[in-house]
Amino acid sequence: MSIVPLYRQDSRHPQAQACSSCAVRSHALFGVLDEDDLDRIHTHIAHVDLPLGKVLFETGEVGSAVFTLREGIVRFERVTESGERRIVRLAGRGDLLGQEALLRRPHLDEAIACSPVQLCRIPTHVVDELGALQPALVRELMQRWQQALEDSQSWLADLTCGSARRRVLKLLTKLADLGDQAGTGSAVWLPKREEIGAMLSMTIETASRQVSQLRREGVITAIGLRSVTLDAPALAQALREEHNR
Amino acid sequence: MSIVPLYRQDSRHPQAQACSSCAVRSHALFGVLDEDDLDRIHTHIAHVDLPLGKVLFETGEVGSAVFTLREGIVRFERVTESGERRIVRLAGRGDLLGQEALLRRPHLDEAIACSPVQLCRIPTHVVDELGALQPALVRELMQRWQQALEDSQSWLADLTCGSARRRVLKLLTKLADLGDQAGTGSAVWLPKREEIGAMLSMTIETASRQVSQLRREGVITAIGLRSVTLDAPALAQALREEHNR
DNA sequence: CGAGCCGTTGAGGGGATTCAAGCTCAGTGG
DNA sequence: CCACTGAGCTTGAATCCCCTCAACGGCTCG
Numbered sequence A, B: 001m002s003i004v005p006l007y008r009q010d011s012r013h014p015q016a017q018a019c020s021s022c023a024v025r026s027h028a029l030f031g032v033l034d035e036d037d038l039d040r041i042h043t044h045i046a047h048v049d050l051p052l053g054k055v056l057f058e059t060g061e062v063g064s065a066v067f068t069l070r071e072g073i074v075r076f077e078r079v080t081e082s083g084e085r086r087i088v089r090l091a092g093r094g095d096l097l098g099q100e101a102l103l104r105r106p107h108l109d110e111a112i113a114c115s116p117v118q119l120c121r122i123p124t125h126v127v128d129e130l131g132a133l134q135p136a137l138v139r140e141l142m143q144r145w146q147q148a149l150e151d152s153q154s155w156l157a158d159l160t161c162g163s164a165r166r167r168v169l170k171l172l173t174k175l176a177d178l179g180d181q182a183g184t185g186s187a188v189w190l191p192k193r194e195e196i197g198a199m200l201s202m203t204i205e206t207a208s209r210q211v212s213q214l215r216r217e218g219v220i221t222a223i224g225l226r227s228v229t230l231d232a233p234a235l236a237q238a239l240r241e242e243h244n245r
Numbered sequence C: 001c002g003a004g005c006c007g008t009t010g011a012g013g014g015g016a017t018t019c020a021a022g023c024t025c026a027g028t029g030g
Numbered sequence D: 001c002c003a004c005t006g007a008g009c010t011t012g013a014a015t016c017c018c019c020t021c022a023a024c025g026g027c028t029c030g
Helices: A035-044 A099-103 A124-133 A135-159 A164-182 A193-200 A204-217 A232-243 B035-044 B099-103 B124-133 B135-159 B164-182 B193-200 B204-217 B232-243
Strands: A002-005 A046-050 A055-057 A065-071 A074-079 A085-091 A110-113 A117-123 A187-189 A220-224 A227-230 B002-005 B046-050 B055-057 B065-071 B074-079 B085-091 B110-113 B117-123 B187-189 B220-224 B227-230
Touching (some): A085 A164, A085 A193, A099 A124, A117 A124, A124 A135, A135 A164, A135 B085, A135 B099, A135 B135, A164 A187, A164 A193, A164 A232, A204 A232, A227 A232, B065 B099, B065 B124, B085 B164, B085 B193, B099 B135, B124 B135, B164 B193, B164 B232, B193 B204, B204 B232, B227 B232
Antiparallel strands (some): A074 A110, A187 A227, B065 B117
């Protein structure tokens, strides 16, 4: 994991990047801050690069920072008492990661990069201090919390019931949304079969069978080892048929 | 739904009850406030009584208040695109309901009383105004949000995977926790089979079979139409056996 | 080249759903 | 008083979907 501080003004620094021109800032946590605010904090914010598969934080750790996801996809995993790994959330561009650190609570799950990932690391004390000055930031934080809650509940409602086929179809629509956010065009990241299993609570064999079947039907087309294009109308149609069965 | 304002000081009022002596205040949202703060707001807070089955708020509404649950159990339901009802959360004593109203966002799900319920209705503007004066309240709010998120995710991780038997056992442990909070002694509220189905994503027949089986095994004992006692050690043992199968 | 990881496919069995029937119990009205 | 009704619960039998176990192919990498 490489960490590079972001200096807004010191142009001599080879990695110099301005928070103010950050591509995701407008829809990220600090979108509500003005230039003055940014000037006060930019030296505390670090850019983080994470290769595929690397862990951002572990279950049980009490973090000292939160992260804004600038690029890539991060999954949140936990191990149930029965010993199985489950993926309880996916985060995409602009999402805030590890907010429990702001409350000094330990992370409940492990955050792992599903693709090469770029994030901004924001120390909790920066958020604390700025929150005291800027009520808008506090409100934005609440919005983020609510967003995470809504994501979690819609995940629950959408991805955990129905046939294996329906769940896979639903997952594909969610992945397509994440892809749109990321602006990867029509290419959609397709998780490993084991990951699909951990998300949808099915075996890797079932996941494989469903994916293969959808490929045969032309709903998805492989364009790389872990990437597909998908036929949105066909997908919607397949879902509709699945409903009235 | 009967609504009665809570006057702290006007002892002439027959329903007079003091927020300051509220049984759940210490672990509810306003536990962080001092007497002065309470004096400022108590006239805005109303006591709400809700009979079993009544709806507290509907999907899509933008609420003008949040609620602290003083007594009883409330379930959050939503209808998935495929048309099935799913229960995505249960709230017990001390929980905060409808926080999305603070952000002027519509409720995502319907809140329904699973038992006779008592709550305090707190207008959003009261929270807004008080939050501006009392940073501790804001922090407490964030804690509540995080709590809701953690509940949702552990629900997801615990109740949506494994065999029907395991899911029912898990649900019983959660219900027992809710009961402990409520201080109903050893009696645990047992949902209708249809509700169990909506929580665990199974048919009412399967729910019924599992419950009957556990009753035959002596893990649970009916003590009323919708109430059981449960043998905690036997339950824990059953769960353990379920894991290493 | 073999080892290991990942994905695919088949065969068989088991658990959940589906369809169906009968049960208890509370409320209603003859 | 009791038949009638409907809602909720239970149980059985047949079906089907998913899991389990197993074998195999493609791929990367030492």
